[in-house]
Amino acid sequence: MQKKLAEIAEFHWMLEMVHTIDAGLMVIDKQARIQVWNSFMENHSGFSAQQVSNKQLFDVFPDLARSWLERKIETVFKLRTPSFTTWEQRPFVFEFGNYRPLTGKSAHMYQNMTMIPLNSVSGDVDHLCIIIYDVSDVANSQLQLADVNQELKVLSRTDRLTGLFNRGYWEEQLSSEFNRFKRTQKTSTLVMFDIDHFKAVNDNYGHHVGDEVIKVCSFYFQQCARNTDVVGRYGGEEFGAILIDTDAQQAMFFCERLRKKIAEHRFELQGFSFNITISLGICESDPGMLDHTQWIQGSDKALYTSKESGRNLTSSIRFSELSLE
Numbered sequence: 001m002q003k004k005l006a007e008i009a010e011f012h013w014m015l016e017m018v019h020t021i022d023a024g025l026m027v028i029d030k031q032a033r034i035q036v037w038n039s040f041m042e043n044h045s046g047f048s049a050q051q052v053s054n055k056q057l058f059d060v061f062p063d064l065a066r067s068w069l070e071r072k073i074e075t076v077f078k079l080r081t082p083s084f085t086t087w088e089q090r091p092f093v094f095e096f097g098n099y100r101p102l103t104g105k106s107a108h109m110y111q112n113m114t115m116i117p118l119n120s121v122s123g124d125v126d127h128l129c130i131i132i133y134d135v136s137d138v139a140n141s142q143l144q145l146a147d148v149n150q151e152l153k154v155l156s157r158t159d160r161l162t163g164l165f166n167r168g169y170w171e172e173q174l175s176s177e178f179n180r181f182k183r184t185q186k187t188s189t190l191v192m193f194d195i196d197h198f199k200a201v202n203d204n205y206g207h208h209v210g211d212e213v214i215k216v217c218s219f220y221f222q223q224c225a226r227n228t229d230v231v232g233r234y235g236g237e238e239f240g241a242i243l244i245d246t247d248a249q250q251a252m253f254f255c256e257r258l259r260k261k262i263a264e265h266r267f268e269l270q271g272f273s274f275n276i277t278i279s280l281g282i283c284e285s286d287p288g289m290l291d292h293t294q295w296i297q298g299s300d301k302a303l304y305t306s307k308e309s310g311r312n313l314t315s316s317i318r319f320s321e322l323s324l325e
Contacts (some may be wrong), residue, residue: 003242025046027124047060064094077128094109110134113133165232177242188246191243191251191281192281223261224257259280262277263276281314
């Protein structure tokens with residue numbers, strides 16, 4: 001009699017534990033019929049244990065990823081080994097709402113899942129225990145950290161004044177494009193330009209006006225560029241564009257469009273009214289180049305030619321015509 005009472009007490013203790021643990025717990029049979037359903041599952045699903053008892057899991061939750069979950073269940077029954085799924089692999093199994101104050105911004109509960117085969121007295125595995133863990137706090141913290149890291153990554157390669165790529169990142173992209181050209185021999189063109197008489201703008205109107213001029217030129221620069229073009233601020237009032245899969249003749253259309261847009265823009269800043277112009281230099285990629293710095297030298301030489309020829313011009317040069325010291 002005492003043994004029987006002890007068994008009953010142990011049973012009630014285990015039942016109490018099942019219902020009070022801070023995780024979802026259910027037991028299903030080989031037909032995926034629900035045999036055990038704890039309080040966590042009741043609270044988050046809205047279904048009581050009585051409502052789901054002996055019902056097929058996929059009938060109760062028609063929106064479950066059925067084919068995926070059936071494969072997981074079948075594998076556990078067949079191999080008789082536990083299975084684990086994390087929120088990184090699948091954000092959630094059951095689409096429960098997220099009510100944690102720390103992670104209120106998340107619409108759903110992020111979940112880890114464990115499946116455990118349950119042996120019968122005969123040694124057969126005819127039931128399976130599924131445990132659902134609410135890992136929303138951890139998941140959201142990691143996602144927020146990933147967002148912060150991504151923002152830092154963007155900031156590290158962005159020029160703060162213009163929003164263009166900064167020199168370091170832009171030159172890395174130029175080096176990558178040069179290496180791609182070496183492999184594929186697909187022509188790309190480098191364009192360098194700067195603002196004519198920019199020192200006079202700063203001297204006559206002040207550096208705040210000069211900054212606004214740079215921002216307006218950057219706006220037109222981005223407006224004229226394609227999504228595939230890589231545009232950056234090379235330094236001060238000088239800018240660079242890597243025109244992917246573009247020859248010098250095609251680059252000339254880009255440059256002239258940009259040059260005209262900027263020349264036609266009337267600046268009205270802090271009581272001053274004026275126009276500015278830019279000068280541009282074009283150089284195609286060339287098999288004779290040893291590295292991307294020679295590509296820059298070629299484009300810089302073309303830019304220098306525009307300056308020497310009166311400014312507000314676009315000049316193009318072939319690398320084979322360039323004399324390097």
